[in-house]
Amino acid sequence: MSTARAGQAEEPESYDDRRRWQALGVGLVAAFMTLLDVSIVNVAIPSLERALRAGPSDLQWVLSGYALTFGLALVPAGRFGDVHGRRNTFVFGVALFTVTSALAGLAQSPGWLIAARLLQGAAAGLVNPQVIGMIQQLFQGPERARPFGLLGATIGISTAVGPLLGGLLIAAGGAEHGWRWVFFVNVPVGIVAVLLGWRLMPHRPVGQTAQRRSDPVGVLLLGLGVTLLLLPMVQREQWPGPAKWLLLPAGLIALVGFVRWEHRYARNGPPLFDVHLFRRRSYGLGSLIALTYFGGFTAIFFIFTLYLQTGLGYSALVAGLAITPFALGSAAASAIGGRIVNRFGRPLVAVGLLTVVAGLGLVALAIELAPHAPVPWVTAAPLLVAGIGSGLVIAPNQTLTLSQVPVPQAGSGAGMLQTGQRIGSAAGIAVVGAVFFSTVSQTGDTWSAAFERSLLVSAGIIAAALLVALVDIAKEGPLVNASGRGRAPS
Template sequence: MRTDEVSTMSATETRDTPSATDRHNWRMLPVILAAFFMYGFDGNVVNVTIPSLQADLHAGQAALELVVGGYVFTYAAGLVLGGRMGDLFGYRRMFLVGMASFTVASVLCGLAQNPTQLVVFRMLQGLTAAAMVPQVLALITSTFPAEQRPRALAWFGVTGGLSGICGQVLGGLLLVSDLFGLGWRVIFFVNVPIGIVVITLALRLLPTTASGRRPGLDALGILGISGSLALALVPLVLGREYHWPLWAWILLVASVPAMAAALLWERRLARTGGQPLLDLTLFRSKVFNAGLAINAAFMAFFTSYIFVLSLMLQTGLGFSALHAGLVFAPTAVLAMVASLKGKGLVAKHGLRVLTIGSLITAVSVLITAVGLQVQGGGISQPVLLVSTALMGIGNGLILPSLIGAPMAGVKPAQAGIASGMLSTTQQFASVTGVAVLGAIFFAKLGDHAGAGAYAGATELAAWIALGLILVMTALVTVLVRAAAASAAEARAASDASPGDVAPAKA
C-alpha cells in the first residue's frame, strides 16, 4: 500500500511539475517580449517625428541621420558583447540592467534640448538595448523545452515585425494626440511607465537561468569584433548623407581585413583552450548558417522596403504621419492573425510554410511595383492597402519560423552568444539594406521632386526588394535540406547509442 502511494505521488509530481513550469514560462514570455517590442518601436517611431525635430530642435540633415542611424549603430555594435555579458553575469541580471538603463536613456532623449544631446542620448539608448535584447532570445532558448521553443520563438519573430509597423502607426497617433503638450518627446517618455512595469514583473517571473559556464570576457575579441563592425556601420549609416566621401569607402574596405583578423584571433583563442567572444562552432551547423542567411535576406528587404515606402507616402505623396501609418495598419493586423494561424501550419507542414509566406510577400511587392508602373504618382490607396495587407499575411507566415530556424537547435550553453550573433546579423543586414536600397532610391530620384519622381524611384526599389524576397525563398530550400540532413544524423546517432540518457533540460 505504501509503495502504491509513493508511486502515485511520484506520477502526480511528474505530471504537475512540468505543467507549473510551463505556465510560469508562458507568463514570463510577454514580459521579456515587451523589451524586444520597446527596442523595435523606438527604432522606427523616430521616422515619423523628423518634421517635429526639424521645427523644434532645428536639427539639420546630419543630426537627423544620426538620431536614426546612431541608435542602430550602437545597438548593432554592442550585441555580441551583450550576449557574452548575459553568459557571464546571467540572463536575468543583464535583462534587468539593460531594461533599467534603456528606460533612463529614454528619459534623457525626451529631455534633450538640442540636436547634439539627442544624438548622444539616442546612441546611449541603442547601447542599452544591446544589453537587454540578447537576453530575450537567450531566456527563451534556455528555459523553454525543445518541443515548446519553436512556438515561443515564433512570438519573438511576430513581436519584432509588429514593433516596426506599430512604430509607424502608434507613433503617428502619439504625435497627433500631443499628450500633455509634449510633442515629439512623448515617444520617449512613454517608455517610462512601460519600463517600470516590465522591471517589476521581471523581478518576479524571470528565472536565474545562465549558460551554466563562466566564460572569460575576451577583451581583444570585443575590440576586434566591435571595431570591425563599427568600420562597416559608420559609412553604411552616414555614407549616403555625406554623398559617399572617400573616408566612407576607406572605412568600409578596412572593415573586411579587420573582421578577418578578429575571426583568426577567435579561432586561435579557441584552439589554445581560451574562451573566445564568438563561438565559431555554431558555424559548423548548416542549419544555423542557412537560418542566418534567411534572416539577413528578410531584414535587408523588410527594413529597406518600409523605409522607401515611408519616404514615398510622406514626402512624395504628401501623406501625414498618421495617414502614412494607417496605410501600414493592415500589415500589422494581418501579420498578427497570420502568425497565430502560422504556428499550427508550421507544426503540420514544417518549413514549407516559410516558402509560402515568402511567395505571398513577393506578390505584395509585385502589386506595388506594377501599381507604380501603371499609375505612377497617382497610385490608388486600394492598391497600397491590398499590397500592405498581403505583406502582413506573408510576413505573418514567415515570422513563426524566421527566428526559430537558426536558434531551435542551439544548445542552452550557447544561447547568449547565439542570440547576439543572430541579432547582429539582422541589424547589419537592416543597415546594409537601407544604405544600398536608399542609395539606389535617391540616385534614381536625383534633384526631382513631386509624386511622379518619387513613384519612379520607389518602383525601382520595389523591383530590387522583390529580388531579395526571391533570394530568401531560394535560401529556404537550402534550409529545408540542411534541416533534413541534420535530423537524419541525429536519428543515426540515436540508433547507434540507444543506451545513452538524454541530457536534462537546462
C-alpha cells in the first residue's frame, strides 16, 4: 500500500529547499498583513471618527472586535488545517481577509465597518495557524529555528510598524479619506498571496487522516470561554460598573469544561486540541510566557500612541515614527535569535525579557529626566533597546514552545498558543489602559505621569514572564534546544 493510501501524507518530492522557502515567504507576507491590522487602525481612529461620526462604543468595537474574532477562530482553524490540509484553509482565509478589507475601506457607517472588522478578524484567525503549521510540516528539528525567527520578526515588526504605516497612509490619503487606505492597502497584497498560496502552500494533511470527526462541543466550549474572557476586556470603557468582570470566572469555568470534554473526546478520536500538550514543559511554560509577555508587550504601543497623539498633540505620522526604533531593534534581534536559539535555549528568552524590562525602564527615566524635550527623540534609544529584547523573546520562545508538538497537531497547537497571545494582549491593554486613564483623570494636568506609570505596569507584566522563564530554566537541567533534545550546558 502506498504512503498516500495509508494516510501518512508525506510532502511531495517537489518540495525542495527552494520551494519550501518560497511557501514560507508567502505565509509570512499573509501573517504580516493580518497582524498589522491589530495596530495599524489605532492611528486612524481620529479621522475615522470624524468621517463616519462614530461614537465611543463604535470605535471600541472597530479596535477590539477584530481581536475578539481573531482569537475565536485560531484553534478550530488550526485543527481544520491539520486534518484537511493547510492550503485550502490558508487560501480561503486570505481571500476572505482581502474581501473584508475592501468592505472595511468602503464603509459608509459605523455598523458597516464593525461588521467588516469582525469578519476580517475571523479571516486572520484562519490564516495564522496555517503558517505556523506549515513551518512544522516543511522544516524538521533544529532547522525550524530560522523560519520561526523570521516569523518572530514578522510578529514584532507588524505590531510595532502598524502606527507608522497607518500614519503614512493617512498623510497620503488626506484627513478625510486617509483612513480608508489603511484597509485598502491589504487588497493587492491579498490577491497576490491568494495566487501564490494556491501554488506553493502544502495541501496534503499530515499523519493519519482516517478519523476526521468534528468536535462541535469542543468548538462551542472553547469559543464560549474565550468570548467570556475577552468581552469585558474589549468593552471595559463602554460597560460601566464592576458587573462585567463576573464574565471572567464564567469564562474560566467554560475553559475548564473544555479541558474535561477534550479529555473525554480523545478516547474515541482526535480532539479539537490535545490538552496533553500542556504536560510537555516546553509547550506549557512557553505558552504561559507568551500569554504574559503579550500582556505587557502589546499594551506599550496602545499607551504610547495615546500619549503622543491625544496627550501631546503629535500627528499620526510622527507617532508612528516614534515607535520605529522598537520595530528596527525587534527585526534585527529576531533574525539573530532564530539562528542562535538552538545553542542557548530558554536562557536566551530570559535575556530578552530582562532587556525589554530594562529598555522600558529607561524610556520612563528619559521622560522623567527630560520633561521638556521632544518625546520621540528622548525615547528612541531606550525603545531600540526594548525592541532588541523583544526580538530575543518572541521568535526563540515560539521555536522552543512548539519544538515537541507533533506535526499532525501543529496547527491546533499553534492556534492555542496564539489564542493565549490574543487573550494576553486584551488583558494587558485592559489593565495598563485602566492605569493610564485613571492617572490622567486623577492628575489632570500631566499625560507624562500617566504614561510613565502605565509603562512601568507593562514592564511589571513582562517581569512576570521573566519569572516564568526562570522557573523553566531552573527545572530544565541540561539545556533543551529547538529540536526538543537535551544537551549539556556549555
